Amino acid sequence: MTAEGDPDEELLGRIFLARVIEPGDEAGGRWMREFGVGEVVRRLRNGGEPLPGASGTQWGGLVGRARRAEPERDLAVARAAGVRFVCPGDAEWPGQLDDLGDSRPTGLWVRGRPSLRMWALTSVAVVGARACTEYGAHVAGTLASGLAERGWVVVSGGAYGIDGAAHRGALAAGGATVAVLACGVDRPYPRGHTALINRIAEQGLVVGELPPGDHPTPSRFILRNRVIAALTRGTVVVEAACRSGSLVTARAAGRLGRFTMGVPGPVTSGLSVGVHELLRGDAVLVTDAAEVIELVGDMGELAPPRRGPVLPRDLLEPAARAVLAALPANRTAPAEEIASGARTTPDDAIARLYELRSLGYVERHGDGWKLTRQTMTSARGGRGPC
Amino acid sequence: MTAEGDPDEELLGRIFLARVIEPGDEAGGRWMREFGVGEVVRRLRNGGEPLPGASGTQWGGLVGRARRAEPERDLAVARAAGVRFVCPGDAEWPGQLDDLGDSRPTGLWVRGRPSLRMWALTSVAVVGARACTEYGAHVAGTLASGLAERGWVVVSGGAYGIDGAAHRGALAAGGATVAVLACGVDRPYPRGHTALINRIAEQGLVVGELPPGDHPTPSRFILRNRVIAALTRGTVVVEAACRSGSLVTARAAGRLGRFTMGVPGPVTSGLSVGVHELLRGDAVLVTDAAEVIELVGDMGELAPPRRGPVLPRDLLEPAARAVLAALPANRTAPAEEIASGARTTPDDAIARLYELRSLGYVERHGDGWKLTRQTMTSARGGRGPC
Numbered sequence: 020m021t022a023e024g025d026p027d028e029e030l031l032g033r034i035f036l037a038r039v040i041e042p043g044d045e046a047g048g049r050w051m052r053e054f055g056v057g058e059v060v061r062r063l064r065n066g067g068e069p070l071p072g073a074s075g076t077q078w079g080g081l082v083g084r085a086r087r088a089e090p091e092r093d094l095a096v097a098r099a100a101g102v103r104f105v106c107p108g109d110a111e112w113p114g115q116l117d118d119l120g121d122s123r124p125t126g127l128w129v130r131g132r133p134s135l136r137m138w139a140l141t142s143v144a145v146v147g148a149r150a151c152t153e154y155g156a157h158v159a160g161t162l163a164s165g166l167a168e169r170g171w172v173v174v175s176g177g178a179y180g181i182d183g184a185a186h187r188g189a190l191a192a193g194g195a196t197v198a199v200l201a202c203g204v205d206r207p208y209p210r211g212h213t214a215l216i217n218r219i220a221e222q223g224l225v226v227g228e229l230p231p232g233d234h235p236t237p238s239r240f241i242l243r244n245r246v247i248a249a250l251t252r253g254t255v256v257v258e259a260a261c262r263s264g265s266l267v268t269a270r271a272a273g274r275l276g277r278f279t280m281g282v283p284g285p286v287t288s289g290l291s292v293g294v295h296e297l298l299r300g301d302a303v304l305v306t307d308a309a310e311v312i313e314l315v316g317d318m319g320e321l322a323p324p325r326r327g328p329v330l331p332r333d334l335l336e337p338a339a340r341a342v343l344a345a346l347p348a349n350r351t352a353p354a355e356e357i358a359s360g361a362r363t364t365p366d367d368a369i370a371r372l373y374e375l376r377s378l379g380y381v382e383r384h385g386d387g388w389k390l391t392r393q394t395m396t397s398a399r400g401g402r403g404p405c
Numbered sequence: 406m407t408a409e410g411d412p413d414e415e416l417l418g419r420i421f422l423a424r425v426i427e428p429g430d431e432a433g434g435r436w437m438r439e440f441g442v443g444e445v446v447r448r449l450r451n452g453g454e455p456l457p458g459a460s461g462t463q464w465g466g467l468v469g470r471a472r473r474a475e476p477e478r479d480l481a482v483a484r485a486a487g488v489r490f491v492c493p494g495d496a497e498w499p500g501q502l503d504d505l506g507d508s509r510p511t512g513l514w515v516r517g518r519p520s521l522r523m524w525a526l527t528s529v530a531v532v533g534a535r536a537c538t539e540y541g542a543h544v545a546g547t548l549a550s551g552l553a554e555r556g557w558v559v560v561s562g563g564a565y566g567i568d569g570a571a572h573r574g575a576l577a578a579g580g581a582t583v584a585v586l587a588c589g590v591d592r593p594y595p596r597g598h599t600a601l602i603n604r605i606a607e608q609g610l611v612v613g614e615l616p617p618g619d620h621p622t623p624s625r626f627i628l629r630n631r632v633i634a635a636l637t638r639g640t641v642v643v644e645a646a647c648r649s650g651s652l653v654t655a656r657a658a659g660r661l662g663r664f665t666m667g668v669p670g671p672v673t674s675g676l677s678v679g680v681h682e683l684l685r686g687d688a689v690l691v692t693d694a695a696e697v698i699e700l701v702g703d704m705g706e707l708a709p710p711r712r713g714p715v716l717p718r719d720l721l722e723p724a725a726r727a728v729l730a731a732l733p734a735n736r737t738a739p740a741e742e743i744a745s746g747a748r749t750t751p752d753d754a755i756a757r758l759y760e761l762r763s764l765g766y767v768e769r770h771g772d773g774w775k776l777t778r779q780t781m782t783s784a785r786g787g788r789g790p791c
Contacts, residue, residue: 157673158672283669283670284672286670286692286693287543299689304669306672306678310685
């Protein structure tokens with residue numbers, strides 16, 4: 020039995036394991052790595068001897084959950100709700116999640132049109148306190164708008180407070196945003212953010228490790244944070260009290276070699292205490308989107324190519340090719356105009372434009388989009404863009 | 406002719422040069438170092454060939470000022486106003502000012518009872534914007550009170566805004582504070598701070614390079630900042646706009662190997678822009694007095710001795726010895742009680758207590774003072790404190 024078996028068996032096996040094993044369970048991750056997904060599924064279904072590292076009680080709990088798991092049903096429910104399951108090895112899998120080692124998600128449930136892999140390449144997390152101040156909400160919104168206007172994808176946790184302000188800031192700038200939830204992606208949480216999360220799924224992406232219908236728990240919130248940290252090139256904390264969960268995200272980002280940043284605030288505010296603590300450590304103080312991009316835009320393995328597209332135009336998906344073809348040759352155009360030229364919706368056009376940006380074909384300038392110089396040059400020269 | 410001549414000639418010579426040469430003039434500093442104070446005075450008085458590095462015009466200007474200089478009169482005027490002149494080589498000269506090299510002050514005019522040298526040993530600069538916000542004033546005042554309550558001396562520039570709030574915070578805590586002026590110390594500037602500066606001279610020290618009656622100029626403000634930076638173990642900036650003079654102080658502190666610190670504020674405030682810029686560089690983010698002391702209290706050549714007094718009790722000045730004798734053996738006492746025991750004023754007692762603290766004899770705890778453990782031990786053992 021190898022780690023990568025039959026694709027369908029692998030997919031259903033991982034959906035099964037996403038139901039049985041809790042997010043971030045390193046023993047489960049080790050089993051998948053050592054025995055392969057198919058074998059771990061069989062052992063859990065058979066309920067025999069525990070796999071190494073699990074106590075009898077733990078194993079009993081897992082076997083009990085395995086008995087109730089119905090991966091085909093989960094997949095059907097998800098598909099009906101427009102949700103797909105992305106696993107390690109898939110074209111859409113964001114490879115940087117593999118940095119999580121054995122705590123890598125079994126797979127991610129994804130709602131929304133864009134490619135998670137493409138979007139994650141140029142993404143930044145903006146997280147912070149739920150009970151934020153007006154100052155914090157203002158700063159998070161402005162920062163997210165600024166990042167979106169410069170073509171960066173804003174990732175957050177969909178929560179009240181800073182998270183919500185960051186998502187809204189990106190959406191308001193006609194930009195890209197990803198909500199990483201600690202529950203099923205078909206079950207928006209918090210309930211008061213149902214409309215916001217649905218809007219994110221329309222214009223961006225809603226993702227999570229937990230199967231359809233599953234509910235959040237305190238430990239799931241904490242473990243969700245490692246996904247936000249690993250997915251993005253850096254994490255910016257805007258307001259956090261002393262023991263805030265967003266500090267967990269920032270520290271996870273640091274351990275993963277991602278950039279950790281903080282926006283300072285008044286030292287008289289309890290909601291800036293956690294951020295200032297981070298900034299007295301290794302985190303970098305940032306005050307606006309330009310400073311964030313100055314840091315995370317620095318070339319690295321996850322950085323967008325600066326010398327033009329790396330993927331030949333012929334290999335683009337037809338929908339992305341249509342959007343690329345709709346960009347005018349020598350000026351900036353709004354997403355609506357490009358959408359109309361590509362005969363698609365503005366939300367779909369935006370999804371494709373961010374993917375094309377990750378690939379180096381286009382740039383965002385304020386409210387509009389234009390071809391990169393490299394794309395124009397290669398088009399004029401009659402050669403393909405690589 | 407040597408660099409250090411007859412003490413009176415040296416004193417009057419330096420008073421003469423403080424009138425003729427502008428603060429921070431490195432050519433003047435080099436002449437004093439190379440030719441000695443007496444020789445530079447003679448050459449300026451004679452008005453012959455320019456000393457090396459001065460153009461004819463510059464030399465002419467200096468000779469003109471030399472013609473009008475009356476050092477004996479300056480000294481008499483100063484003494485009448487309770488002002489002394491402290492020169493390099495004097496017992497009260499703060500040796501760390503020598504780190505300024507050829508831009509070292511020719512000497513310092515000093516108003517107030519305490520020993521400048523002793524106080525400077527455990528001092529921190531708190532500086533910032535003149536047109537500060539209420540937030541900045543609150544933070545500067547609280548920080549200065551906290552530093553004073555822990556026995557640290559707060560140095561600032563006597564200006565409106567952050568400087569004034571810092572001085573007031575230290576005074577309000579019955580603490581030690583030093584104002585370094587960019588004008589004659591008998592001529593408080595700004596005028597609106599006359600009462601404050603007089604109060605500082607009563608309870609602390611008012612010092613400056615400029616002779617009695619001299620007025621401040623923009624360049625004198627800037628050059629004064631190097632004295633604040635050199636005198637203290639570190640500089641904390643509380644609110645500073647983009648090109649604030651307090652950033653000059655902080656950068657000078659950094660070049661001199663002192664600690665540079667900044668208190669963050671809202672990123673939406675123009676008055677925190679300069680501080681955040683510092684904090685994105687090498688400055689350390691601090692949010693309260695404890696964090697400042699954690700940094701500057703770290704042992705270094707300027708740090709107060711941690712293993713008890715370094716100066717034998719017999720060598721203390723009589724006034725300091727009287728105050729030391731008035732401290733109760735095994736409890737904390739307020740300055741008023743100690744003053745009454747030593748038959749002096751509370752202001753004088755505070756001046757001596759801070760000196761005794763610099764020497765390792767006493768500690769400040771909140772509103773009171775007590776003997777250090779080393780002082781008590783050595784007293785019980787019947788041996789001298791060294």
